[in-house]
Amino acid sequence: MQHKTVKAVMVAGAHDVRYENQDIAWDSDQVLVKVERGGICGSDIHYFLHGRAGMSVLKSPMVLGHEFVGIVEQAPQESNLLAGQRVAINPSQPCQQCDICRSGKQNLCRSMRFMGSAQFYPHVNGGFAQHVVVAPEQCIPYADNVEAKVIAFAEPLAVCIHGIKQAGDLTGKRVLVTGAGPIGCLVIAAALASGATEVVATDLSERCRALALKMGAASVWDPRDEEVVGAWREKGGSFDVCFEASGAAAAVASVVAYTRPGGIIVQLGMGQAEITYPIGPLLVKEVQLRGSFRFVDEFTTAVRWLETGKIDPLPLLSAELPMDQAVDALELAADKERAAKVQLVF
Incomplete structure (x- = not known):
């Protein structure tokens, strides 16, 4: 088991977002990813404004964010992922064991561990941190010549x-x-x-x-x-x-x-x-x-559409702010008369 202390954007309650240290740990079968940037979603805004997103209520501090991309730093040899490889992170972590998952509808899994979600307790931390730990299957590589700010639209x-x-x-x-x-x-x-x-x-x-x-x-x-x-x-x-x-x-x-x-x-x-x-x-x-709820293999399709330029999402990118200005970024993203999509840069 390896350990690391990183800076992360944590939400502890309504209007209580902190930029502070978080300890992470990972095993040899997991991937350590250096986060490049991430987009702020409506659920992130709800946690920031109300301390909840729908029925998911914060009970303890949680790392925000589920629309993010990064660079592989360490990966299992058998994963075919390489250090330095740029990847989009699929935030879905279905159980893969239940009847719903086995039927191919993993987006409907009742035990889904979705990054940056307070649905379950302990909460599932998101990707607004300097580094994250994910499973190899969550990492979708993309071409080096494509801008990270484009691929960060893969999840939506x-x-x-x-x-x-x-x-x-x-x-x-x-x-x-x-x-x-x-x-x-x-x-x-x-x-x-x-x-x-x-x-x-x-x-x-x-x-x-x-x-x-x-x-x-x-x-x-x-x-x-x-x-x-x-x-x-x-x-x-x-x-x-x-x-x-x-x-x-x-x-x-x-x-x-x-x-x-x-x-x-x-x-x-x-x-x-x-x-x-x-x-x-x-x-x-x-x-x-x-x-229509979330996605299954459409995440990989989204990466490929963005990678090849089939869709240009950049008209929607209103602002890019550094991670230590997360509160300003969330306030901007919450103002629909000023912004569409706001990205944090790590």
Whole structure:
């Protein structure tokens, strides 16, 4: 067993984020990775603002972060990973033993140890540290000539590619994306890369709508523009597939009316646990509502799409701050009128 003391970004409660020492240890069958940078996710912001993310409540200090990349420092010889190799880190650690894992749906594993999550206790530390210890299978190598700030988008892009997979074949389809935050914008790009003919987006924020256009949306609209959205409801709906990426109760309920009979809704956004929902229209139009949660092998796909330039995520990168300015970075990332994706540099 080897040991090391590193600096890490720890969250201990609401508005209690510390940049302090953390002791790490690793065995010969694990990989030591020097972290280069990581993106701040909505769950990181929730832990920072509220001391919880959904049902996951902080009970002790935890290292934040699950969107990160680094450089291998030590690795098991049998892993085929080499010192100096640049890798994206898949933060998922499913049990691989349960019936769900064995069926190939590891993202739904009830015992998932997801990095930077307080779902279980002891909590699972994340990647916002100078060094992390991970399993070899979590490391996805990528080409040296690709910028780390690009590959740091692999985790959120994997979420979006999984959502696209839930929708099925998008070839020739007309698509609506509600919510043009980082996930919604990456869904736009992923849908177009997967064959969608046209992608339309909505968001309350003018800044987010502008980003949606940069990511490939054919048009963007304020969902309060009744003249536009009213036309979408005519004749039973206008879109073959709707990706709901905001989680806002009004948006979640609205997409049933915008979806054509026989169409598909993929729910990506997490909001309130319970909302009022138009079940009747969903039923009589035979619209399929499908949930989408995290990812499985789509993480590797996301790395390859970013590596080859199939998707350019950089319009979403609003700022890059050093790790000792984590509080400033979190405050910026929490202000949706100022920032989309903020990355910490280690």
